[in-house]
Amino acid sequence: MFRSRFMPCPVCGASVDRTALREHECSPERRADYEMFGLRGETAQLEAGVLRYLMTAAGRFETWLAAKHVRRRA
Numbered sequence: 001m002f003r004s005r006f007m008p009c010p011v012c013g014a015s016v017d018r019t020a021l022r023e024h025e026c027s028p029e030r031r032a033d034y035e036m037f038g039l040r041g042e043t044a045q046l047e048a049g050v051l052r053y054l055m056t057a058a059g060r061f062e063t064w065l066a067a068k069h070v071r072r073r074a
């Protein structure tokens with residue numbers, strides 16, 4: 001069986017040379033991108049859920065109230 005020299009880091013997803021795996025340090029930016037990629041389904045559902053809520057009576061009221069607060073501060 002063919003075994004690749006490189007493997008994905010389980011924490012940040014970076015392609016890491018197996019012989020240098022112990023020297024690998026995860027980049028915080030890379031790790032955040034990797035985690036956000038793993039959560040892409042949930043973030044898409046969250047956006048749709050917020051939009052659905054904003055179409056309800058309570059959501060429309062909160063939108064109106066927030067705009068009123070913003071206008072008051074200006």
Ligand SMILES: [Zn+2]
Nearest residue numbers: 009011012026
């Ligand atoms: Zn890593």
